[in-house]
Amino acid sequence: TVAKSLAGGLPIGALITGGEASKLFTPGSHGSTFGGNPVSCAAAISVIDVIEQEGLLSRATTLGQEFKDSLVNRSHGIVTQVRGRGLLLAAEIYIGGESDPAPKFVIKALEHGLLLNAVTPTAVRLAPALTIADTEMEQALLRWELTCNYFSEVPS
Numbered sequence: 001t002v003a004k005s006l007a008g009g010l011p012i013g014a015l016i017t018g019g020e021a022s023k024l025f026t027p028g029s030h031g032s033t034f035g036g037n038p039v040s041c042a043a044a045i046s047v048i049d050v051i052e053q054e055g056l057l058s059r060a061t062t063l064g065q066e067f068k069d070s071l072v073n074r075s076h077g078i079v080t081q082v083r084g085r086g087l088l089l090a091a092e093i094y095i096g097g098e099s100d101p102a103p104k105f106v107i108k109a110l111e112h113g114l115l116l117n118a119v120t121p122t123a124v125r126l127a128p129a130l131t132i133a134d135t136e137m138e139q140a141l142l143r144w145e146l147t148c149n150y151f152s153e154v155p156s
Helices: 019-023 038-053 056-073 101-111 134-153
Strands: 079-085 088-093 117-120 123-126
Touching (some): 038 056, 056 079, 056 088, 056 134, 101 117, 101 123, 101 134
Antiparallel strands (some): 079 088, 117 123
C-alpha cells in the first residue's frame, strides 16, 4: 500500500499488487477512504511522472547501497547490520551490551540534528526523501558519524 507520498501530501491511498497477489483483490473488493479524489489522483499522476522522468527509483537504489555502506563504515562499530531497500533502511545498533540502545541513539542523533525513529529496541529507521541532494546526504552521514562517535567513546 502507498498513501500520502503518492500525491505529494494530498490525501490518497492505493493498493499495488502483481503476480498471484493481484488475483486476491478484484475491482471493487478493496476500498479506500482516500481513493478516487480527482485532485489527489491528478497530483499522484504528476508525482509518478516526476519519479519516472527524474529516475528517482534507480537513484534510490544506487544511493541506498552507498548509504548502507557508509552507515556501517562511519559507525565506529556501533552498527551491526543495515537492512532495507533503496533509501528505506534500518540499522541495528549495539552499545556496550545494552538491551534497548535504539531510543538512546535516537535522542543523541536528534541533538546532532538527525531525525531517526526507533522501530525496535535495537534498530533505528532511516528514511530520507527520494529527492535528497548529495550534500544533504553527506550532512546526514556526518551527523550519523557524530552520534556513533559519541557512543563509541562512552565507557560501557
